[in-house]
Amino acid sequence: MLSTTQKILITPSVKTTTTELYIGENLLQDNLIVDLCLQSQGCIVIIVDSALKELYGYPLATALNAIVLTIPNGELAKNKDTIEYLENELFSMGCAKDTLLIAIGGGVTTDLVGFLASTYLRGVPVIFIPTTLLAMVDASIGGKTAINTCYGKNLIGSFYLPKAIIADLNTLKTLPQKQLLNGLAEILKIGLVFDNSIWQLAVTDLYNRELIVKAIQGKISIVEQDPTEKGLRRILNFGHTIGHALEKVSNYTLSHGEAVAIGSLTEAYLSMQLLYLSEKDFEAIQIAYSSFSLKLPKEYSREALFKALLYDKKKIMGKQRFVLIDRIGHALPFEGNYCKEISLEKLQTSLTWMEKIYG
Amino acid sequence: MLSTTQKILITPSVKTTTTELYIGENLLQDNLIVDLCLQSQGCIVIIVDSALKELYGYPLATALNAIVLTIPNGELAKNKDTIEYLENELFSMGCAKDTLLIAIGGGVTTDLVGFLASTYLRGVPVIFIPTTLLAMVDASIGGKTAINTCYGKNLIGSFYLPKAIIADLNTLKTLPQKQLLNGLAEILKIGLVFDNSIWQLAVTDLYNRELIVKAIQGKISIVEQDPTEKGLRRILNFGHTIGHALEKVSNYTLSHGEAVAIGSLTEAYLSMQLLYLSEKDFEAIQIAYSSFSLKLPKEYSREALFKALLYDKKKIMGKQRFVLIDRIGHALPFEGNYCKEISLEKLQTSLTWMEKIYG
Numbered sequence: 001m002l003s004t005t006q007k008i009l010i011t012p013s014v015k016t017t018t019t020e021l022y023i024g025e026n027l028l029q030d031n032l033i034v035d036l037c038l039q040s041q042g043c044i045v046i047i048v049d050s051a052l053k054e055l056y057g058y059p060l061a062t063a064l065n066a067i068v069l070t071i072p073n074g075e076l077a078k079n080k081d082t083i084e085y086l087e088n089e090l091f092s093m094g095c096a097k098d099t100l101l102i103a104i105g106g107g108v109t110t111d112l113v114g115f116l117a118s119t120y121l122r123g124v125p126v127i128f129i130p131t132t133l134l135a136m137v138d139a140s141i142g143g144k145t146a147i148n149t150c151y152g153k154n155l156i157g158s159f160y161l162p163k164a165i166i167a168d169l170n171t172l173k174t175l176p177q178k179q180l181l182n183g184l185a186e187i188l189k190i191g192l193v194f195d196n197s198i199w200q201l202a203v204t205d206l207y208n209r210e211l212i213v214k215a216i217q218g219k220i221s222i223v224e225q226d227p228t229e230k231g232l233r234r235i236l237n238f239g240h241t242i243g244h245a246l247e248k249v250s251n252y253t254l255s256h257g258e259a260v261a262i263g264s265l266t267e268a269y270l271s272m273q274l275l276y277l278s279e280k281d282f283e284a285i286q287i288a289y290s291s292f293s294l295k296l297p298k299e300y301s302r303e304a305l306f307k308a309l310l311y312d313k314k315k316i317m318g319k320q321r322f323v324l325i326d327r328i329g330h331a332l333p334f335e336g337n338y339c340k341e342i343s344l345e346k347l348q349t350s351l352t353w354m355e356k357i358y359g
Numbered sequence: 360m361l362s363t364t365q366k367i368l369i370t371p372s373v374k375t376t377t378t379e380l381y382i383g384e385n386l387l388q389d390n391l392i393v394d395l396c397l398q399s400q401g402c403i404v405i406i407v408d409s410a411l412k413e414l415y416g417y418p419l420a421t422a423l424n425a426i427v428l429t430i431p432n433g434e435l436a437k438n439k440d441t442i443e444y445l446e447n448e449l450f451s452m453g454c455a456k457d458t459l460l461i462a463i464g465g466g467v468t469t470d471l472v473g474f475l476a477s478t479y480l481r482g483v484p485v486i487f488i489p490t491t492l493l494a495m496v497d498a499s500i501g502g503k504t505a506i507n508t509c510y511g512k513n514l515i516g517s518f519y520l521p522k523a524i525i526a527d528l529n530t531l532k533t534l535p536q537k538q539l540l541n542g543l544a545e546i547l548k549i550g551l552v553f554d555n556s557i558w559q560l561a562v563t564d565l566y567n568r569e570l571i572v573k574a575i576q577g578k579i580s581i582v583e584q585d586p587t588e589k590g591l592r593r594i595l596n597f598g599h600t601i602g603h604a605l606e607k608v609s610n611y612t613l614s615h616g617e618a619v620a621i622g623s624l625t626e627a628y629l630s631m632q633l634l635y636l637s638e639k640d641f642e643a644i645q646i647a648y649s650s651f652s653l654k655l656p657k658e659y660s661r662e663a664l665f666k667a668l669l670y671d672k673k674k675i676m677g678k679q680r681f682v683l684i685d686r687i688g689h690a691l692p693f694e695g696n697y698c699k700e701i702s703l704e705k706l707q708t709s710l711t712w713m714e715k716i717y718g
Contacts, residue, residue: 005383005391006572010579012502012520012586014373024364032364041676084439091510096674119478121672122503122516123587143371144481151450157481158517161371213365220369227371228482313480315455317400 020164021141021220023213027168028056028129033102036127036164037064042098047086047113049073049105052131056104056171066102067093071109075252078108078148080156086116099124100163106132106179107139107256110162111154114145118160125163131171133183133207134257137190137215140165142223142233148252152311153244159228167216169209180207181292182257185239187215188288189264193235194218196329203288234314234338235331238323239264242354245308250297258294262358265289267322270350274342276326284328296358302351314339320347379523380500380579382572386527387415387488392461395486395523396423401457406445406472408432408464411490415463415530425461426452430468434611437467437507439515445475458483459522465491465538466498466615469521470513473504477519484522490530492542492566493616496549496574499524501582501592507611511670512603518587526575528568539566540651541616544598546574547647548623552594553577555688562647593673593697594690597682598623601713604667609656617653624648625713626681632705635685643687655717661710673698679706 022032037044044066048057051073061068069089071082090099101124103113110128117126130140146157172180184202191199195218201211219236226233243263247254268285271277314321321339324332334340381391396403403425407416410432420427428448430441449458460483462472469487476485489499505516531539543561550558554577560570578595585592602622606613627644630636673680680698683691693699 005381005386008380008382008576008579010378010380010500010520010583011375012583014375014586016370016373019369021367021369022364023367027364080439080443087508087515088510091508091514091670094669094677096670096677097672098675119515119517121514122505122518141369146481149446149450151447155450155480156446156478158478159481161369217367220367224369224371227373310453311450311455313456316457318453318455 017161019143019161021167021216022164023167023169023209023216025169027166028060028170033060033127033129033166034063037100040098040100040125042100043067043093043095044100044102045069045090045093045095046102046104047071047109047116048103049109049131052104055174056129056131060102060104064102071105071112075108075148075247075256078112078146080147080149082112083116083147086113087120090120095120095124097121097124101126102129103127104129104131105135106130107135110135110140111144111146111157114143114160114162115147115157117162118145118158123160128162128165130165130167132175132179133172133212134179134186136167136172137183137212138186138219140167141216141219143227152248152308154313155311167212169212172207178255181261182255185257185261185264185292187211189239189260190215190218190236192264192268192285192325192328193238193323193331194222194329196327199328231336231338235323237314237339238325238331239267241309241312241314241320241322242266242305244312245305246297246300248308249299249301249304251299254297258292261289261292262294262296262354265357266350266354268325269353270322270342270346271324271326273346273350274324276324276332278327281328294358296355300359302355305351376520378502378520380526380575381523382526382528382568382575384527384529386525387419387529392419392486392488392525393422396459399457399459399484401459402426402452402454403459403461404428404449404452404454405461405463406430406468406475407462408468408490411463414533415488415490419461419463423461430464430471434467434507434606434615437471437505439506439508441471442475442506445472446479449479454479454483456480456483460485461488462486463488463490464494465489466494469494469499470503470505470516473502473519473521474506474516476521477504477517482519485519487521487524489524489526491534491538492531492571493538493545495526495531496542496571497545497578499526500575500578502586511607511667513672514670526571528571531566537614540620541614544616544620544623544651546570548598548619549574549577549595551623551627551644551684551687552597552682552690553581553688555686558687590695590697594682596673596698597684597690598626600668600671600673600679600681601625601664603671604664605656605659607667608658608660608663610658613656617651620648620651621653621655621713621717624716625709627684628712629681629701629705629709630683630685632709633683633701635683635691637686640687653717655714659718661714664710
């Protein structure tokens with residue numbers, strides 16, 4: 001019999017997981033998906049945004065001999081009730097660990113189905129088919145899954161990688177202009193924090209394949225280095241601290257892209273105010289965002305915004321932190337934190353500016 | 360402009376995570392936990408089984424300047440409602456990513472709080488303080504988290520490692536005999552599938568520290584090799600295919616240990632029936648389990664059991680699979696699957712035997 005304290009270290013072997021990302025035209029029409037699903041021995045379940053069920057859901061289900069489940073369109077469906085509805089459908093069909101899920105839709109769908117896949121029977125494989133520019137360049141890449149709660153956006157979630165992502169550029173052809181601007185907001189953001197050449201391309205020649213591929217590669221490069229957001233990956237939150245809070249305040253009537261656009265410009269203003277960003281760069285940024293016609297939501301008040309800011313995931317020790325840039329294409333590292341606590345006074349000044357511009 | 364399909368592989372860098380496990384006496388009284396919490400900058404929230412709040416929850420909260428949340432005692436509380444209650448408490452206190460959770464209780468508490476920790480803001484650190492033999496040797500080790508659903512046990516969950524596990528052997532001194540037998544069922548199981556010396560120790564000299572440490576080390580050795588249960592780790596499911604189904608059928612009035620004991624002996628019978636296990640070994644196993652006084656739950660029927668078996672996580676292509684042993688201390692590998700599909704006829708015969716013994 002021993003009587004001292006024993007300390008044992010448990011270090012599980014870690015296997016690298018790889019996601020296969022395909023970018024091209026007509027990918028939904030060719031044999032790619034059928035081939036990807038061939039290895040699957042269990043049920044194949046397509047979960048599709050209800051607005052896309054006729055266009056993509058049912059045709060794919062026929063090709064794959066799969067089951068179709070639909071979810072309501074829009075950010076308000078990204079919640080626990082939808083997850084529970086889907087879980088119960090899967091359980092009632094007897095779907096086991098060998099089930100393959102396929103998510104078809106925008107970021108709401110890939111975030112939600114990714115979360116479902118990560119927790120159903122402790123994890124089943126999932127393939128993402130993003131059908132919006134935003135989901136292609138941002139939401140589907142990097143393994144962040146989430147649902148919203150009444151306290152705010154993306155507050156419950158996981159890190160879980162899809163088996164494959166199929167970005168069929170043809171799906172963008174039927175996308176409304178507003179949805180394209182949504183994606184552009186994320187492309188501009190990655191340009192601002194990471195790659196001046198993406199920014200330059202985005203402000204001159206919108207939505208071409210080269211730009212989309214560059215934006216995706218930029219995001220991949222960041223998430224490969226810091227998959228669980230312990231440091232560098234935080235730069236992708238630029239514009240999102242204020243952006244998420246605005247979305248919440250608007251009860252999600254403001255789209256994610258619109259909110260991120262207002263947030264990006266306001267956080268660029270904050271960067272200038274703190275003397276990191278030059279006035280010249282700020283002006284160039286302001287001109288780029290003038291192509292968006294943006295307005296604060298009617299529910300906006302300074303008080304409501306501060307309440308929504310409470311749940312920002314970068315917060316530590318009860319203090320707000322912001323990602324800041326010092327030039328177009330570069331976020332400040334702040335000794336590996338990639339975000340910085342700022343004074344309430346500077347934040348208030350930036351919000352006053354935001355209210356003047358977008359109020 | 361390119362026109363062919365591009366394939367990009369996304370391979371995030373993976374960091375090894377290590378859990379610190381401490382085993383000893385008086386660990387809850389010394390400075391160990393205070394030291395472990397020193398690095399934490401945010402809220403410290405203790406989540407404790409309501410039966411243990413006076414004994415362990417409040418004293419520890421005073422020492423750590425922490426908040427206490429309680430959860431109802433028992434398996435029926437391991438569900439979505441309890442998770443949502445805890446999430447809302449954390450949100451309403453403004454708990455951010457730097458929150459540290461501490462779970463005090465048995466396997467229900469560590470499974471549930473582990474799941475909460477894995478999904479709250481996409482993951483916050485958690486420390487487990489298992490206070491039952493079962494949680495010490497089994498539930499708290501290896502990163503499986505879960506909640507039950509109306510379809511069955513542990514059907515929603517994740518793989519998520521605690522930062523530390525503190526196994527204070529003193530907590531076992533106040534544990535009822537029934538709870539110790541619960542833990543013994545898991546110790547016997549690991550003996551059966553993995554280590555004859557654990558089995559020999561368990562059937563001769565119960566609950567000494569050496570046995571507990573050996574059982575923990577056995578489990579660690581398995582989960583380190585196969586953390587996400589793609590193969591070898593399945594052997595820990597021995598006795599659990601039938602066990603989980605019995606728990607479900609009984610509406611959790613049968614304890615996990617009782618269900619696993621009945622399940623282990625029945626799956627040993629199945630192994631003998633399939634001519635893998637010798638009659639001599641089976642008889643030795645049957646003698647060991649005779650120290651438990653076990654009975655099938657009053658809700659039991661063959662039909663109800665089959666319905667509950669539907670959601671076993673080892674199922675593929677709609678077929679039940681079982682872990683089988685060929686001697687005391689060794690589960691059969693079946694070419695890396697560590698479980699095997701068996702005929703309905705053989706299963707029925709084993710269930711008839713089980714009903715005769717425990718009916």
